[in-house]
Amino acid sequence: MTKKLFGTDGVRGLANRDLTAELALDLSVAAAHVLADRGELAAPGTPGRRPLAVVGRDTRASGEFLEAAVVAGLASAGVDVHLLGVLPTPGVAHLTGALGADLGVMLSASHNPMPDNGIKFLARGGVKLDDAIEVAIEERLREEWERPTGADVGRVTTYDAAVDDYVAHLVSTRSTPLAGLKVVLDCAEGAAWQAGPQALRAAGAEVIAIHAEPDGLNINDNCGSTHLEDLQRAVVEHGADAGFGLDGDSDRCLAVDADGTVVDGDQILAVLGLSLRDAGKLPGDVVVATVMSNLGFVQALEANGLTVRQTSVGDRYVLEEMKAGGFGLGGEQSGHVIMSEHATTGDGILTALHLLERMAVTGSSLADLAAVMTRLPQVLVNVAGVDKARAGTDEELLAAVARAEDDLGDSGRVLLRPSGTEPLVRVMVEAPTEEQAGAVADSLAAVVRERLAL
Known part of the structure:
Protein backbone atom coordinates (compact mmCIF):
# COMPACT_ATOMS: atom_id res chain seq x y z
CA MET A 1 0.00 0.00 0.00
CA ALA A 161 7.12 24.47 31.63
CA ALA A 162 7.23 23.62 27.91
CA VAL A 163 8.51 26.98 26.63
CA ASP A 164 10.99 27.43 29.48
CA ASP A 165 12.38 23.91 29.10
CA TYR A 166 12.81 24.30 25.36
CA VAL A 167 14.46 27.71 25.72
CA ALA A 168 16.86 26.35 28.34
CA HIS A 169 17.83 23.58 25.93
CA LEU A 170 18.45 26.06 23.10
CA VAL A 171 20.60 28.35 25.23
CA SER A 172 22.63 25.39 26.52
CA THR A 173 23.81 24.50 23.01
CA ARG A 174 26.18 27.47 22.78
CA SER A 175 28.77 28.94 25.10
CA THR A 176 29.75 32.37 23.80
CA PRO A 177 27.60 35.27 25.09
CA LEU A 178 25.85 37.33 22.42
CA ALA A 179 26.17 40.59 24.34
CA GLY A 180 26.54 43.58 22.05
CA LEU A 181 24.61 42.05 19.16
CA LYS A 182 21.32 43.66 18.17
CA VAL A 183 18.90 41.34 16.40
CA VAL A 184 15.49 41.63 14.74
CA LEU A 185 13.43 38.44 14.93
CA ASP A 186 10.35 37.95 12.74
CA CYS A 187 8.25 35.33 14.53
CA ALA A 188 5.71 34.98 11.67
CA GLU A 189 2.87 35.37 14.21
CA GLY A 190 3.55 31.70 14.81
CA ALA A 191 4.69 29.07 17.26
CA ALA A 192 7.96 30.82 18.20
CA TRP A 193 6.41 34.11 19.26
CA GLN A 194 7.43 33.45 22.89
CA ALA A 195 10.32 30.99 22.67
CA GLY A 196 12.23 32.85 19.94
CA PRO A 197 12.72 36.24 21.60
CA GLN A 198 13.13 34.58 25.01
CA ALA A 199 15.96 32.33 23.80
CA LEU A 200 17.90 35.08 22.01
CA ARG A 201 17.59 37.40 25.00
CA ALA A 202 18.67 34.66 27.41
CA ALA A 203 21.77 34.18 25.23
CA GLY A 204 22.64 37.86 25.67
CA ALA A 205 21.40 39.51 22.48
CA GLU A 206 19.33 42.68 22.26
CA VAL A 207 16.14 41.59 20.49
CA ILE A 208 13.53 43.50 18.53
CA ALA A 209 10.67 41.09 17.94
CA ILE A 210 8.29 41.74 15.05
CA HIS A 211 5.17 39.84 14.00
CA ALA A 212 5.02 38.43 17.52
CA GLU A 213 1.36 39.17 18.31
CA PRO A 214 -0.52 36.12 17.03
CA ASP A 215 -4.30 36.20 17.05
CA GLY A 216 -4.98 32.80 15.54
CA LEU A 217 -5.66 34.26 12.11
CA ASN A 218 -2.49 36.14 11.13
CA ILE A 219 0.12 33.35 11.07
CA ASN A 220 2.45 33.65 8.03
CA ASP A 221 0.43 36.63 6.77
CA ASN A 222 3.01 38.60 4.75
CA CYS A 223 5.66 37.86 7.34
CA GLY A 224 8.22 35.30 8.38
CA SER A 225 10.66 33.34 6.24
CA THR A 226 8.46 33.46 3.13
CA HIS A 227 7.96 37.25 3.25
CA LEU A 228 11.17 38.92 4.39
CA GLU A 229 10.38 42.51 3.36
CA ASP A 230 9.31 43.70 6.83
CA LEU A 231 12.35 42.05 8.38
CA GLN A 232 14.71 43.70 5.87
CA ARG A 233 13.24 47.13 6.61
CA ALA A 234 13.32 46.60 10.38
CA VAL A 235 16.97 45.52 10.40
CA VAL A 236 18.02 48.69 8.57
CA GLU A 237 15.72 50.99 10.56
CA HIS A 238 16.94 49.68 13.93
CA GLY A 239 20.59 49.49 12.91
CA ALA A 240 20.61 45.82 13.84
CA ASP A 241 23.52 43.48 13.23
CA ALA A 242 21.29 40.81 11.74
CA GLY A 243 17.72 39.68 11.35
CA PHE A 244 16.08 36.28 11.27
CA GLY A 245 12.79 35.22 9.72
CA LEU A 246 11.10 32.10 11.08
CA ASP A 247 8.15 30.24 9.60
CA GLY A 248 4.87 29.32 11.29
CA ASP A 249 6.22 26.37 13.26
CA SER A 250 9.81 27.65 13.48
CA ASP A 251 11.52 24.67 11.90
CA ARG A 252 13.20 26.90 9.35
CA CYS A 253 15.02 30.23 9.35
CA LEU A 254 16.34 32.67 6.78
CA ALA A 255 18.63 35.55 7.72
CA VAL A 256 19.17 39.18 6.76
CA ASP A 257 22.48 40.99 7.16
CA ALA A 258 22.94 44.53 8.52
CA ASP A 259 22.37 46.04 5.06
CA GLY A 260 19.07 44.18 4.63
CA THR A 261 20.46 41.61 2.20
CA VAL A 262 18.95 38.14 2.42
CA VAL A 263 21.20 35.28 3.55
CA ASP A 264 19.58 32.06 2.36
CA GLY A 265 19.77 28.46 3.54
CA ASP A 266 22.78 27.61 1.38
CA GLN A 267 24.77 30.49 2.84
CA ILE A 268 23.65 29.60 6.35
CA LEU A 269 24.77 25.99 5.84
CA ALA A 270 28.13 27.18 4.53
CA VAL A 271 28.72 29.43 7.55
CA LEU A 272 27.68 26.78 10.05
CA GLY A 273 29.65 24.07 8.23
CA LEU A 274 32.88 26.03 8.58
CA SER A 275 32.03 26.90 12.19
CA LEU A 276 31.50 23.27 13.14
CA ARG A 277 34.62 22.22 11.20
CA ASP A 278 36.72 24.76 13.08
CA ALA A 279 35.32 23.46 16.38
CA GLY A 280 36.06 19.85 15.43
CA LYS A 281 32.34 19.04 15.50
CA LEU A 282 31.62 18.23 11.84
CA PRO A 283 31.72 14.43 11.40
CA GLY A 284 33.62 13.47 8.27
CA ASP A 285 33.81 17.15 7.29
CA VAL A 286 30.51 16.48 5.47
CA VAL A 287 27.48 18.73 5.01
CA VAL A 288 24.26 17.20 3.65
CA ALA A 289 22.16 19.29 1.25
CA THR A 290 19.64 18.70 -1.53
CA VAL A 291 20.07 18.77 -5.30
CA MET A 292 18.50 22.25 -5.30
CA SER A 293 21.46 23.74 -3.42
CA ASN A 294 23.29 26.39 -5.42
CA LEU A 295 26.41 25.24 -7.23
CA GLY A 296 28.24 28.14 -5.58
CA PHE A 297 27.55 26.48 -2.22
CA VAL A 298 29.09 23.21 -3.35
CA GLN A 299 32.11 24.97 -4.85
CA ALA A 300 32.69 27.06 -1.70
CA LEU A 301 32.59 24.09 0.67
CA GLU A 302 34.83 21.98 -1.55
CA ALA A 303 37.31 24.87 -1.75
CA ASN A 304 37.43 24.81 2.05
CA GLY A 305 38.02 21.08 2.24
CA LEU A 306 34.47 20.01 3.02
CA THR A 307 32.35 17.45 1.20
CA VAL A 308 28.72 18.00 0.19
CA ARG A 309 26.38 15.00 0.09
CA GLN A 310 23.30 15.82 -2.00
CA THR A 311 19.87 14.21 -1.63
CA SER A 312 16.43 14.49 -3.18
CA VAL A 313 14.43 17.59 -2.24
CA GLY A 314 12.85 17.41 1.22
CA ASP A 315 14.13 17.50 4.78
CA ARG A 316 13.06 13.86 5.18
CA TYR A 317 15.75 12.82 2.71
CA VAL A 318 18.34 15.08 4.28
CA LEU A 319 17.63 13.48 7.65
CA GLU A 320 17.85 9.97 6.20
CA GLU A 321 21.29 10.69 4.73
CA MET A 322 22.48 12.29 7.96
CA LYS A 323 21.38 9.29 9.99
CA ALA A 324 22.86 6.79 7.54
CA GLY A 325 26.26 8.48 7.55
CA GLY A 326 26.34 9.82 11.09
CA PHE A 327 26.62 13.39 9.79
CA GLY A 328 26.04 16.44 11.97
CA LEU A 329 24.81 19.19 9.65
CA GLY A 330 22.33 19.25 6.81
CA GLY A 331 19.58 21.35 5.34
CA GLU A 332 17.83 23.02 2.46
CA GLN A 333 18.03 26.30 0.59
CA SER A 334 14.69 27.22 2.20
CA GLY A 335 16.39 27.56 5.58
CA HIS A 336 15.49 24.17 7.03
CA VAL A 337 18.77 23.51 8.88
CA ILE A 338 19.36 20.38 10.97
CA MET A 339 22.11 20.30 13.61
CA SER A 340 21.90 16.70 14.80
CA GLU A 341 24.02 17.22 17.92
CA HIS A 342 21.24 19.38 19.32
CA ALA A 343 18.03 18.57 17.42
CA THR A 344 16.22 15.83 15.52
CA THR A 345 14.60 18.25 13.08
CA GLY A 346 15.19 21.66 11.59
CA ASP A 347 15.17 24.40 14.22
CA GLY A 348 14.99 28.05 13.22
CA ILE A 349 15.80 29.47 16.65
CA LEU A 350 18.76 27.12 17.06
CA THR A 351 20.03 28.18 13.63
CA ALA A 352 19.80 31.86 14.56
CA LEU A 353 21.63 31.29 17.86
CA HIS A 354 24.53 29.51 16.20
CA LEU A 355 24.88 32.05 13.40
CA LEU A 356 25.02 34.78 16.03
CA GLU A 357 27.56 32.81 18.04
CA ARG A 358 29.75 32.52 14.92
CA MET A 359 29.52 36.30 14.56
CA ALA A 360 30.46 36.77 18.23
CA VAL A 361 33.38 34.32 18.10
CA THR A 362 34.90 35.68 14.89
CA GLY A 363 34.01 39.34 15.32
CA SER A 364 32.76 39.23 11.72
CA SER A 365 29.56 40.63 10.30
CA LEU A 366 26.98 38.27 8.87
CA ALA A 367 27.67 39.70 5.41
CA ASP A 368 31.38 38.87 5.72
CA LEU A 369 30.61 35.34 6.90
CA ALA A 370 28.09 34.74 4.11
CA ALA A 371 30.65 35.92 1.55
CA VAL A 372 32.38 32.55 1.87
CA MET A 373 30.20 31.51 -1.08
CA THR A 374 29.22 33.27 -4.27
CA ARG A 375 25.75 32.40 -5.48
CA LEU A 376 25.52 31.51 -9.13
CA PRO A 377 22.47 33.04 -10.83
CA GLN A 378 19.71 30.44 -10.69
CA VAL A 379 16.62 30.39 -12.90
CA LEU A 380 13.70 28.05 -12.26
CA VAL A 381 10.97 27.49 -14.88
CA ASN A 382 7.90 25.42 -14.02
CA VAL A 383 6.44 23.74 -17.11
CA ALA A 384 2.80 22.77 -16.51
CA GLY A 385 0.43 20.66 -18.53
CA VAL A 386 2.97 17.99 -19.45
CA ASP A 387 3.44 14.28 -18.78
CA LYS A 388 5.98 14.50 -15.98
CA ALA A 389 6.32 10.70 -15.83
CA ARG A 390 8.26 10.76 -19.11
CA ALA A 391 10.72 13.47 -18.04
CA GLY A 392 13.43 10.94 -17.23
CA THR A 393 13.00 8.72 -20.28
CA ASP A 394 12.43 10.90 -23.35
CA GLU A 395 15.62 10.55 -25.36
CA GLU A 396 15.44 13.88 -27.22
CA LEU A 397 14.80 15.77 -23.97
CA LEU A 398 17.68 14.01 -22.24
CA ALA A 399 19.93 14.78 -25.21
CA ALA A 400 18.98 18.48 -24.99
CA VAL A 401 19.84 18.47 -21.29
CA ALA A 402 23.19 16.82 -22.02
CA ARG A 403 24.05 19.44 -24.65
CA ALA A 404 23.20 22.25 -22.21
CA GLU A 405 25.38 20.65 -19.53
CA ASP A 406 28.28 20.33 -21.98
CA ASP A 407 27.95 24.01 -22.94
CA LEU A 408 27.93 25.10 -19.28
CA GLY A 409 30.78 22.81 -18.23
CA ASP A 410 31.99 23.35 -14.66
CA SER A 411 30.59 26.88 -14.61
CA GLY A 412 26.96 25.86 -14.27
CA ARG A 413 24.49 23.02 -14.12
CA VAL A 414 21.04 21.83 -15.18
CA LEU A 415 18.43 20.08 -13.05
CA LEU A 416 15.30 18.65 -14.63
CA ARG A 417 12.89 17.46 -11.94
CA PRO A 418 9.26 16.30 -12.04
CA SER A 419 7.25 17.92 -9.25
CA GLY A 420 6.32 15.54 -6.45
CA THR A 421 2.98 17.24 -5.82
CA GLU A 422 1.90 19.00 -9.04
CA PRO A 423 1.49 17.99 -12.72
CA LEU A 424 4.54 19.88 -13.91
CA VAL A 425 8.26 19.59 -14.61
CA ARG A 426 10.75 21.97 -13.01
CA VAL A 427 13.68 23.17 -15.11
CA MET A 428 16.44 24.70 -13.01
CA VAL A 429 19.58 26.19 -14.55
CA GLU A 430 22.58 27.83 -12.91
CA ALA A 431 25.10 29.75 -14.98
CA PRO A 432 27.69 32.53 -14.60
CA THR A 433 25.13 35.19 -15.61
CA GLU A 434 21.38 35.62 -15.15
CA GLU A 435 20.97 36.07 -18.89
CA GLN A 436 22.70 32.81 -19.74
CA ALA A 437 20.80 30.88 -17.08
CA GLY A 438 17.51 32.28 -18.34
CA ALA A 439 18.28 31.52 -21.96
CA VAL A 440 19.22 27.91 -21.23
CA ALA A 441 16.20 27.41 -18.96
CA ASP A 442 13.78 28.83 -21.54
CA SER A 443 15.31 26.68 -24.26
CA LEU A 444 14.97 23.50 -22.23
CA ALA A 445 11.46 24.44 -21.09
CA ALA A 446 10.45 24.68 -24.76
CA VAL A 447 11.80 21.16 -25.34
CA VAL A 448 9.87 19.89 -22.33
CA ARG A 449 6.63 21.39 -23.69
CA GLU A 450 7.22 19.92 -27.11
CA ARG A 451 8.31 16.44 -26.05
CA LEU A 452 6.08 15.88 -23.02
CA ALA A 453 2.87 17.56 -24.21
CA LEU A 454 -0.28 15.78 -23.07
Missing part, protein backbone atom coordinates in the same frame (compact mmCIF):
# COMPACT_ATOMS: atom_id res chain seq x y z
CA THR A 2 1.21 3.53 -0.77
CA LYS A 3 0.45 6.49 1.45
CA LYS A 4 -2.65 8.51 0.59
CA LEU A 5 -2.91 10.83 3.58
CA PHE A 6 0.68 11.29 4.75
CA GLY A 7 2.92 13.53 2.69
CA THR A 8 6.61 14.25 3.23
CA ASP A 9 5.80 16.11 6.45
CA GLY A 10 2.74 14.55 8.03
CA VAL A 11 -0.92 14.97 7.08
CA ARG A 12 -1.89 18.42 5.80
CA GLY A 13 -4.94 20.03 4.30
CA LEU A 14 -7.61 22.67 4.65
CA ALA A 15 -8.64 22.55 8.30
CA ASN A 16 -12.21 21.40 8.93
CA ARG A 17 -12.57 20.39 5.28
CA ASP A 18 -9.70 18.05 4.44
CA LEU A 19 -8.30 17.78 7.94
CA THR A 20 -11.31 17.34 10.19
CA ALA A 21 -11.68 16.70 13.91
CA GLU A 22 -12.91 13.20 13.08
CA LEU A 23 -9.81 12.44 10.99
CA ALA A 24 -7.49 13.87 13.66
CA LEU A 25 -9.09 11.66 16.29
CA ASP A 26 -8.97 8.55 14.09
CA LEU A 27 -5.34 9.14 13.11
CA SER A 28 -4.36 9.47 16.76
CA VAL A 29 -6.09 6.22 17.71
CA ALA A 30 -4.50 4.39 14.77
CA ALA A 31 -1.06 5.80 15.59
CA ALA A 32 -1.38 4.60 19.20
CA HIS A 33 -2.36 1.11 18.05
CA VAL A 34 0.39 0.81 15.44
CA LEU A 35 3.16 2.01 17.74
CA ALA A 36 1.94 -0.22 20.57
CA ASP A 37 1.92 -3.27 18.30
CA ARG A 38 5.44 -2.47 17.12
CA GLY A 39 6.67 -2.22 20.69
CA GLU A 40 7.28 1.51 20.29
CA LEU A 41 4.45 2.48 22.61
CA ALA A 42 3.66 0.87 25.92
CA ALA A 43 0.42 -1.07 25.56
CA PRO A 44 -2.50 0.15 27.68
CA GLY A 45 -2.62 -1.82 30.90
CA THR A 46 1.10 -2.66 30.88
CA PRO A 47 2.07 -3.12 34.55
CA GLY A 48 4.07 -0.17 35.86
CA ARG A 49 4.12 1.58 32.52
CA ARG A 50 1.52 3.87 31.02
CA PRO A 51 2.10 5.18 27.49
CA LEU A 52 2.77 8.93 27.30
CA ALA A 53 2.32 11.41 24.47
CA VAL A 54 3.12 15.12 24.24
CA VAL A 55 1.01 17.39 22.02
CA GLY A 56 1.94 20.85 20.78
CA ARG A 57 0.55 23.25 18.19
CA ASP A 58 1.19 26.48 16.38
CA THR A 59 -1.05 29.55 16.67
CA ARG A 60 -3.69 28.72 14.04
CA ALA A 61 -7.27 28.98 15.30
CA SER A 62 -7.99 25.51 13.93
CA GLY A 63 -5.24 24.09 16.11
CA GLU A 64 -7.51 24.49 19.11
CA PHE A 65 -10.18 22.04 17.97
CA LEU A 66 -7.67 19.72 16.30
CA GLU A 67 -5.69 19.57 19.53
CA ALA A 68 -8.86 18.58 21.38
CA ALA A 69 -9.55 15.84 18.82
CA VAL A 70 -6.00 14.45 18.97
CA VAL A 71 -6.05 14.41 22.76
CA ALA A 72 -9.45 12.69 22.78
CA GLY A 73 -8.17 10.01 20.41
CA LEU A 74 -5.00 9.35 22.37
CA ALA A 75 -6.66 9.33 25.80
CA SER A 76 -9.43 7.05 24.56
CA ALA A 77 -6.71 4.63 23.40
CA GLY A 78 -5.22 4.56 26.91
CA VAL A 79 -2.43 7.08 26.35
CA ASP A 80 -1.57 9.76 28.92
CA VAL A 81 -1.13 13.20 27.36
CA HIS A 82 0.95 16.24 28.30
CA LEU A 83 -0.43 19.37 26.62
CA LEU A 84 2.51 21.57 25.61
CA GLY A 85 0.40 24.39 24.19
CA VAL A 86 1.84 26.69 21.53
CA LEU A 87 5.40 25.54 20.85
CA PRO A 88 7.66 25.24 17.80
CA THR A 89 7.88 21.86 16.08
CA PRO A 90 11.52 21.40 17.22
CA GLY A 91 10.39 22.17 20.76
CA VAL A 92 7.85 19.36 20.61
CA ALA A 93 10.53 17.06 19.19
CA HIS A 94 12.94 18.02 21.99
CA LEU A 95 10.40 17.47 24.75
CA THR A 96 9.29 14.16 23.26
CA GLY A 97 12.79 12.96 24.05
CA ALA A 98 13.45 14.98 27.20
CA LEU A 99 10.23 13.88 28.91
CA GLY A 100 10.62 10.26 27.86
CA ALA A 101 7.40 10.33 25.86
CA ASP A 102 6.48 7.43 23.60
CA LEU A 103 4.88 9.71 21.04
CA GLY A 104 4.97 13.36 20.04
CA VAL A 105 2.27 15.16 18.06
CA MET A 106 2.61 18.57 16.43
CA LEU A 107 -0.34 20.42 14.91
CA SER A 108 0.93 22.78 12.25
CA ALA A 109 1.01 23.41 8.52
CA SER A 110 4.36 25.16 8.84
CA HIS A 111 4.65 27.98 6.26
CA ASN A 112 1.26 27.24 4.64
CA PRO A 113 -1.54 29.86 4.81
CA MET A 114 -3.61 30.10 7.98
CA PRO A 115 -6.66 28.09 6.77
CA ASP A 116 -4.47 24.98 6.39
CA ASN A 117 -3.30 22.79 9.22
CA GLY A 118 -1.45 19.53 9.67
CA ILE A 119 -0.66 16.66 12.02
CA LYS A 120 2.87 15.37 12.44
CA PHE A 121 3.64 12.33 14.58
CA LEU A 122 7.03 11.81 16.21
CA ALA A 123 8.36 8.55 17.60
CA ARG A 124 10.40 8.12 20.78
CA GLY A 125 13.31 10.51 20.90
CA GLY A 126 11.45 13.07 18.78
CA VAL A 127 12.26 11.52 15.39
CA LYS A 128 9.95 11.39 12.39
CA LEU A 129 8.00 8.23 11.72
CA ASP A 130 9.30 6.21 8.81
CA ASP A 131 7.18 5.48 5.73
CA ALA A 132 6.27 1.96 6.83
CA ILE A 133 4.73 3.20 10.07
CA GLU A 134 2.75 5.91 8.28
CA VAL A 135 1.41 3.31 5.83
CA ALA A 136 0.42 1.09 8.77
CA ILE A 137 -1.42 3.99 10.44
CA GLU A 138 -3.44 4.62 7.28
CA GLU A 139 -4.27 0.92 6.96
CA ARG A 140 -5.68 0.80 10.48
CA LEU A 141 -7.85 3.91 10.35
CA ARG A 142 -11.30 3.31 11.83
CA GLU A 143 -10.71 -0.37 12.57
CA GLU A 144 -12.70 -2.14 15.25
CA TRP A 145 -10.83 -2.19 18.56
CA GLU A 146 -11.19 -3.05 22.22
CA ARG A 147 -11.53 0.21 24.09
CA PRO A 148 -9.94 0.56 27.53
CA THR A 149 -12.25 1.53 30.38
CA GLY A 150 -11.98 2.68 33.96
CA ALA A 151 -8.44 3.31 35.16
CA ASP A 152 -6.99 2.27 31.79
CA VAL A 153 -8.12 5.37 29.87
CA GLY A 154 -5.51 8.06 29.38
CA ARG A 155 -5.17 11.12 31.60
CA VAL A 156 -4.59 14.65 30.31
CA THR A 157 -2.40 17.27 32.02
CA THR A 158 -1.02 20.64 31.01
CA TYR A 159 2.77 20.89 30.96
CA ASP A 160 3.32 24.54 31.87
